[in-house]
């Protein structure tokens with residue numbers, strides 16, 4: 001059973017459908033080229049044409065199989081299939097969750113003339129549309145969308161047909177659910193829910209005879225302004241370790257709108273002040289205790305395809321090493 | 322599952338400092354700050370005076386939030402105004418008009 005409720009969509013505020021549809025089509029048009037760029041970069045990373053593993057026993061090959069050497073000599077050089085070759089790469093299957101921050105810090109607060117054209121929320125939704133489209137084109141696997149704030153909700157189930165496939169309707173229904181009105185950002189709850197959701201999804205895909213479980217890759221992309229209560233940073237570390245042990249890759253994409261960061265409002269500059277045990281003031285950079293090992297900061301939408309591809313390339317290189 | 326922490330750190334709230342006092346401007350990169358939510362006028366004043374901020378020693382400051390003086394903790398202000406910790410509070414600082422003698426009782 002999943003910890004996420006899908007029926008509570010009725011209880012949560014919804015954006016007007018016509019507005020959401022308009023947003024989806026606008027964002028799609030705006031991000032068309034970027035989406036194509038992302039999908040062509042991801043194609044190379046997600047679907048390798050060359051296996052990294054050498055295996056088998058052949059008369060000729062790339063590298064000697066050490067285990068075959070003794071039998072080879074013992075057989076008076078008759079059992080001569082002592083070489084390994086690169087195997088044909090197995091097809092990978094992906095389950096990808098796009099986790100979008102629905103908390104109210106995603107919108108400029110205080111009503112100080114903050115237009116919705118300049119906000120982390122807008123950037124996150126544009127990124128969501130761009131990435132979802134790129135993944136749909138790739139047909140990389142299942143793509144779901146989660147929303148989070150004080151709680152976590154499913155905006156688009158992994159098992160549903162791909163977002164952005166034919167009609168704009170499914171996309172608009174997802175955007176409807178993001179109103180940025182949740183009055184908390186519970187990242188601990190999000191990570192717990194993501195790990196559990198992926199565990200369930202792995203079972204389901206195994207039960208359907210999805211073949212070799214080794215080839216299922218699970219990836220969570222968190223789209224957020226990066227503002228998490230610092231006291232939660234320590235509680236996130238064991239969850240991030242658990243995700244890693246379960247071979248779930250978690251990428252945190254910090255939405256840091258350039259128009260805001262130009263005014264010195266960047267999360268990169270953000271400091272935090274505390275009082276030490278003797279009442280002394282300690283000030284340090286907020287990101288210094290940020291617990292996510294894989295994160296990138298996006299000031300402009302145009303930064304995202306290249307930055308995300310580079311990060312995933314690094315990660316795949318590390319896990320294949 | 323959640324281990325109780327011996328010294329649970331306080332919740333934080335993001336504030337933006339503003340001022341109309343020409344001689345007390347902060348550089349733009351220092352105007353936004355995460356502070357403990359249970360902080361009051363005195364703690365905020367100390368932070369502003371600190372070396373990493375204005376480096377002004379001990380000027381007592383008052384803080385205006387939406388036009389009225391902050392007389393409670395930020396947390397209490399947020400609660401009584403129906404706001405959450407997600408709010409980026411704009412704090413306008415001014416030199417305090419409260420006589421230093423009265424200071425101690427705050």
Ligand SMILES: [Mg+2]
Nearest residue numbers: 103105185227
């Ligand atoms: Mg938030």
